[in-house]
Amino acid sequence: MPWWNDRVFYEIFVRSFADSDGDGIGDFVGMTDRLDYLNDGDPTTTDDLSITGIWLMPVFDSPSYHGYDVVDYRATQPEYGTIDELRHFIDEAHKRGIAVIMDLIINHSSSQHPWFSESGLEDSPTSDWYIWEDEAPDWRGLWGQNVWHERDDNFYYGIFWKGMPDLNLRSDAVTAEMYDIAAFWLDDVNADGFRLDAARHLIENGAVQVDTPETYSWLGDFTGAMHGISSDVLILGEIWTDSETISSYVPDSVDLAFEFGLADAFLSSMSAWNAHDVEEAQREISSLYRTGQFAPFLTNHDQDRVMSQLGGNVERAHVAAVWLLTTEGVPFVYYGEEVGLSGVKPDERIRTPMPWTDDSIRVGFTTGVPWEPPDLGFATANVETQTDDADSLLSTHRDLIRYRSTSNALRFGTTTVVETSAPEMYVVLRTYGDENVLVLLNLSGRDVTDYSVDLGMDVSPGAISVFGRSPDSVTDATAYKPVTTVRPFEAFVIELTTSTDG
Ligand SMILES: [Ca+2]
Ligand SMILES: [Ca+2]
Ligand SMILES: [Ca+2]
Known part of the structure; x- marks a missing residue:
């Protein structure tokens, strides 16, 4: 298996993670100071999260708070710190066994980028670096939006908004520049x-603006070139659509992609108290991907936070965490999710300061005034309150991430959806060689007694509790009940011992 299948990643919005100098804006130094919380590098200590990968949201120089409109691809956002400070952060992460991937925005730049200011001018070297027309074509974007924006009697294409003009990736010069930028980082x-x-x-093809053959091919060439720099480079795509389309990019165009379809199906099942959607999605995933070559997650920085989608219910958040951290693939945790940080759009409110303490205004994030007020759930959704509580959401994350790092079945195993007669139960078997882990989730607020699990194989009586109440031994492998009554929103992770004499 590739190295990334060993990992659990953590998505960080730098502006909101940790502020070292009191200006209310998170920075590289603050983030470095908090690395031991994420992983202290010592496998014998258990009071860290033990994550082994970080995805840094954009850190390049940008006029916006979020950074998705870049003005200099070789400079850091000054508010976050210097390149040396970022380099130091990455070195310190590596010492702790954490890999760091960076957000790279290839599709568009800021309209304030000098490339764009000089583009469209006849003698400019970046004349064709963006997509220009004399007259605006009559077609619109994927979501019905206007994509042609006027400047000096000409029109340029920008799928997201006028401040983010799309780069012309048909230009060899633009492509070469992107390769060079990537190689630099x-x-x-x-x-x-x-x-x-x-x-x-x-890359667009007239009115066809997504999933064009040119896009697949550009990505495949780019990923190949990055692997030429180092075979260990991970290229992970944001391909926000249905699972079948997402999977068509893997592995020829990108190494991995986020599984939006699976995440949607799981949250839909959580909200319906019915496992149907996630069962169907998981079966589809198993048919679409090679084992483990996708990235499951709950929600990211573009979506209402999972805690809010679950109505602020901590038991349900535990179920979601158990699902994510036992699911096949390379899981991504969005910062704050591990303590139940909530938030609904607008976007700033799903990207609020990391709640380190219950200090009402600053939440341990800054000594000054935070750039954005914290979420109101900070009284209980914070690190300090949960860190010594063995039953907290944070402890669940710590326990399961640590267990995952020791379990071949969870990291590398296949997934079998197990039918039960109870529609509110989601049950899967994760299997690698003779290692078997049973995950059993009650997605509903009801007691479940009328159920049984057909393990589909010979197992010896041994059933070792990894998470949840102690299960009964296996007496009948075709009708196993770990407990007589599964309580509302209860979750179990159980290691099964297979018989060796069969
Ligand atoms: Ca700062
Ligand atoms: Ca540790
Ligand atoms: Ca484009």
Whole structure:
């Protein structure tokens, strides 16, 4: 298996993670100071999260708070710190066994980028670096939006908004520049790979603006070139669509992609108290991908936080965490999710300061005034309150991430959806060789007694509890009941011992 299947990743919005100098804006130094919380590098200590990968949301120089409109691809956002400070962060992460991938925005730049200011002018070297027309074509974008924006009597294409003009990736010069930029962050700053923003939108073919053959091919060439720099570089695509389309990019165009379809199906099942959607999605996933070659997650920085989608219910958040951290693939945790940080759009409210303490205004994030007020759940959704509580959401994350790092079945195993007669139960078997882990989730707020699990194989009586109440031994492998009554929103992770004499 590739190295990334050993990992659990953590998505960080730098502006909101940790502020070292009191200006209310998170920075590289603050993030470095908090690395031991994420992973202290010592496998014998258990009071860290033990994550082994970080995805840094954009850190390049940008006029916006979020950074998805870049003005200089070889400079850091000054508010976050210097390149040396970022390099130091990555070095310190590596010492702790954490790989770091960076957000790379290839599809578009800021309209304030000098490339764009000089583009469209006849003698400019970046004249054709963006997509220009004399007259605006009559077609619109994927979501019905206007995509042709006027400047000086000409029109340029920008799928997201006028401040983010799409780069012309049919230009060899633009492509060469992107390769060079990527090589800089890999070679000079020691990044381990990239999360490619808006990857399905790279190259348009007239009104066909997504998933074009040119986009697949550009990505495949780019990923190949990055592997030429180091075979260990991870290229992970944001391809926000259905699972079948997402999977068509893997592995020829990108190494991995986020599984939006699976995440949607799981949250839909959580909200319906019915496992149907996630069962169907998981079966589809198993048919679409090679084992483990996708990235499951719950929600990211573009979606209402999972805690809010679950109505602020901590028991349900535990069920979601158990699902994510036992699911096949390379799981991504969005910062704050591990303590139950909530938030609904607008976007700033799903990207609020990391709640380290219950200090009402600053939440341990800053000594000054935070750039954005914290979420109101900080009284209980914070690190300090949960860190010594063995039953907290944070402890569940710590326990399961640590267990995952020791379990071949969870990291490398296949997934079998197990039918039960109870529609509110989601049950899967994760299997690698003779290692078997049973995951059993009650997605509903009801007691479940009328159920049984057909393990589909010979197992000896041994049933070792990894998470949840102690299960009964296996007496009948075709009708196993770990407990007589599964309580509302209860979750179990059980290691089964297979018989050796069969
Ligand atoms: Ca700061
Ligand atoms: Ca540790
Ligand atoms: Ca594009």
